[in-house]
Amino acid sequence: MSTNQKTKTIRTRFAPSPTGYLHLGGARTALYSWAFARHHSGQFILRVEDTDVERSTPQAVQAIMDGMHWLNLDYDEGPFFQMQRMDRYRAMIAKLLEQGDAYLCYCTQDELNQMREKQRENGQRIRYDGTWRPEPGKVLPSPPAGVKPVVRFKNPLSGVVSWDDLVKGPIAINNEELDDLIIARQDGTPTYNFCVVVDDWEMKITHVIRGDDHINNTPRQINILKALGGEQPQYGHIPMILGPDGEKLSKRHGAVSVIQYHEEGFLPEAMINYLARLGWSHGDDELFTREQLVGWFDGSNLSRSAAQFDPEKLKWVNAHYMKQHPKDQLLDDLKERLGKAGIEHANGPALADVLDVVLERASTLVQLRDEAALFYREPLVNADELQTMLNEAGVSAALTDFHGALNGVEWTVEGLNALVKTTIKNHNLKMPKLAMPLRIMLTGITQTPSIDKVMALLGKATVQARIARGLGL
Known part of the structure; x- marks a missing residue:
């Protein structure tokens, strides 16, 4: 990954949608964006993309914050909330309408459905057909009464959108493959792809590191950015994380909130180390500190292929960090976990002595608690x-x-x-x-x-x- 913008301050962002918890994939994106900014003495921005009003919740926002705090991914600016920036988005949409790079579309949902059905029958690509797109010499229909329009971006009809992806290398998409994207809904609220462009531009984001499920969005966003007169950031699209069976990571694989890993007895240092290796490498180094990660993470050596989540490997990494962890902190955690489990340790062997014995075998703090508990309760003998x-x-x-x-x-x-x-x-x-x-x-x-x-x-x-x-x- 090259930066090409040596004279500029590197600015990255993590922009989660607060419709759920901070999962492994999101945490890895945040980590890579954070480490890249820290490596280049740049700035890391947190932006909450909360325009999905029906699904966004304060609880999800808090879960994201808690996950970031546990992993100690400190940010320099934010959190910014898109719902607090609506006036700015509307002003930018008005600018595009005024300069002819966007237009009002009065197609009803029934008309759009019929359009798609006809395209299917004719074996054509499913796309908006440009009914309301203004062109020189074209006579547009009269706006129908009682229909609120959406705003569509007037995508170029020819040419190529290209970028040198920081992970995947050169990518080029013909504009003919893209249709005119809706950038504002009937109620006037701007859409995701538009808000992202405005935010990245105005927040002076230089490098966008995100999942490769966004690759299809990138050419559309680049075209919108050009129309607004903004400078294109460098994009890097990292592959998804797969489960041990090669399928998309799901809850049965461990696609749970990163905070649950805290509850299950994993250390944040271990999670940082493990997540960093899920799609990036530094030679054959498997174990490294946060400081080493920042020192090494210049953006090169990011894998183009999907990584597989291995819970046993995570436990192995965690066991290493537990043995390196300060004993007094392990003891405090052990006391707390024993107390929550209702296990009294005051009348048994010294907890520090027990810790020395059980630490040899434990791979999580929960296992450490369970092993220690053997010394403070009557055995249930089969x-x-x-x-x-x-x-x-x-x-x-x-x-x-x-x-x-x-x-x-x-x-x-x-x-x-x-x-x-x-x-x-x-x-x-x-x-x-x-x-x-x-x-x-x-x-x-x-x-x-x-x-x-x-x-x-x-x-x-x-x-x-x-x-x-x-x-x-």
Whole structure:
């Protein structure tokens, strides 16, 4: 991605529609726009495109703000709201009408439907046929009574609209492929494609980074911008994010609010790192800091092909950042999550010691909480599952001997580890034959941190009591 505007301050924008939450695709667009501006010591603008009055809600606006705040994508200007700029849009539409680059169209919906049906029957491209488009020597129909007109942009009939896309390279669209776009509805409200052009021009946006679902809008917007006398920004269209199965990302894949990832125990640093790699690369670097991202993100190395969301890869990245995270902050989060789950930790082992053990295995803060909770609540033991294990040859006898030897063992990880090894050797067992039923008796589950570390943290009295209960002693 080249900038070509070296003398200008780089200005990017993120312009979400507040009709829902900030999802992964929107967050990635915001991240790329933010990182590009920060890399070039430019400015990042937040604009809320809220002209869809029926679907836009204050709750959605707040959800977008919350997501931006959690990811720490700070903006230099805004948020600007399009509904507060209606007078400006109407003034620009009046300008186009006055200079002959827009016109009133009185076609009714029935007439438009008939027009399209006829085009289908004749195998023609579905488009507005220019009935109300003024041309030299053309006599227009008389405006019908009682019909409020829309305003259409008078798109050039010939020539080519082209731009060097920052991601996809040179793109050219024949004007013959485009029809006359509606830029104001019957009630006078301007449409999306028009508002975007005015905003990008007047906010001096130099680079527009957005999803490639907008490529079809770009030639129309360029033509409107030229008619207004504005300077064309550089456009970069990034491919969509696919689910692990190669299909369009949906809720079943994880297309949920980025705030939900916070609730599920992901760190913002991990999400930033992971999102950055969904369509961009810096060599083979998989893990990098926010500062490194800004230092590297000059706009090159953006992929032209769709990226696939991999929840397991996200967990791997998050596990890395959890291990790098300040321990006091992890402890505060762990206390809060345990408290919300109704788990009291004051009367058990020191939470800091538990954190050291469970952090090895956890990939999210929620998993960290669940693993830590094992040390502060009574286990829910599946008696049938436990009995099946105890019925295997030598297991019950080995655990009985192990229980009896606990009184004399040095209560450290090393001492308990040595006793486990001695017991399995004396009874000619494999490690899982002893460790699995031990885990169930002590925690209620079969997947835990190392069993010697679990016992060391639970304490002698608790371990002895739970094993005795499990063995029926």
